[in-house]
Amino acid sequence: MDTSPSETNNSPPEKRGKVEMESDNEDKDDTALNQQPLRAEINLEIVASDANGGARPSNSVPLLSIPFQQRPAFDSGHRITRLGGKYHIILAVTGSVAAIKLNELIQELKRQSPPNKLVVKVVTTQSALNFFDPKEMGDVTVYEDRDEWNMWKKRGDPVLHIELRKWADSLVIAPLDANTLAKIANGFSDNLVTSLIRAWDQKKLLYFAPAMNTAMWENPLTYQHLKTLKELLLYREIPPIEKELMCGDKGYGAMASPQMIASILASDIKNKFAVYSYSDY
Template identity: 65%
Template sequence: MHRATTLHTLISRGKYSLSWKMLPAGKSWESAPDWEEVTEPNAKRVRQEDQSDDEEQSSSGKIGGRRPPFTRSHKIQRSGGKFHLLIGVSGSVAVIKLEELIQKLYQSCPENKLIIKVAATKAALNLLETQDFEIDEVIYEDRDEWSMWRGRGDQVLHIELRKWADAMLIAPLDANTLAKIAVGINDNLVTSIVRAWDPRKPLYFAPAMNTMMWENPLTFQHRNTLKDLLRYKEIPPMEKELMCGDVGVGAMASTTMIATIIATVVRNRFAVYTACDTDPAPDL
């Protein structure tokens, strides 16, 4: 039986969180009884130029083609005394560990010092739609890039996210996105952020793909481009039984391993800057 997957915004304790909800066959998200409670009542209101869409409401709506896109009034702002981590997710099945990864990151980093935003490829969103999970973080997608910009002076999303972030983590990094980054293709939000990335800021990537893809000579070449030319830092995959049933190298590194590495970056940043009590600088 066919079922449509939708994302509903739950409001809890003054924060917005994301939760997947399955609708029965023959139903659509427009007819969901609680839709009016959590989203704008009509598309026309969403498109209004003067719509209120500030940072505090930024996760309101739907993901994966369901929530209204962000508008030009949506602002991306840094918070003093915080480490701003941008997570890029691409179309590997390991993206289903996103909620677990975010939880591990918060647990591993200094309390109340980490802020996370997520940028997702279309393939990643397709995989996330199959899961039942709940997160508080904003997830940006390709269409937000276009809906937020209407002319000179408006924010360009991939540039604003690059400016916002102190570091970027791409986990998982699938073979397709790896290849795009290595050859300079930037045809979506995630790859555009990477192409515009400030080389003074750290960028970590955690590959995840089938073993035969991992062992392909092109993958070896692309990884070396990211590590040797672009100076990005790899968190290598591990060997285990993959989702397809094969056993071999290609599974994304454990969320504990990834969180430990990123937490070290965060702790080192604050260890350097605590004495002068300034906002973390982007060049360490």
């Protein structure tokens, strides 16, 4: 039986998404909302459309619901204060899958350092957030790009990457992915991590632990970028190791183990306080 265009629907289904944002606090006062983490729920549904583009009645149901929580960005009232008798270290995390080891690195660093001497803060790129959850870092503050821009609104407000530069005794980039390596070597400062590194005090220690696919590691550009970091900027490399990578390839490019990185950093911390035990010899 022949059918007319008006009787046949050849149009693809239309996707409609809805994002609902609400505070964990039912109080709608603006101050209360600014102090509460946001919770978002994303509902995605498929709605069929007719030949003229109009929606047809259907029993649509949500196909995807993703709840997540995110702390409010720090504002100009946030203060970064040094503590007497402590060693202040920043861990910079970039977008390599090795970022999944961040919490392990923090715990290992605390274990190998002199008791009650270490204070850790984390700065992260947006891509690195695909591999770890800031809420799982316990009492360690994790700074993101949004904090940089929310803390500074006018002259006199704190500039986050400058405040962190002043606060830290040393900085370690672990993992350092190929993208951020290239940015640093060419002077880019387009996010919180690269801005902190570009403004880094050359009198302070900076370590980096590369992590990337073997093909990226063996690229001639990588050699040139590493040379710039080590010979021009005098940064200290913690070389990658050979192993089976996450993608299944086997070769060099995997980040050094958290135990190895922590051992190198803890040595500097012990030197600062001249703290050793017989077990260290």
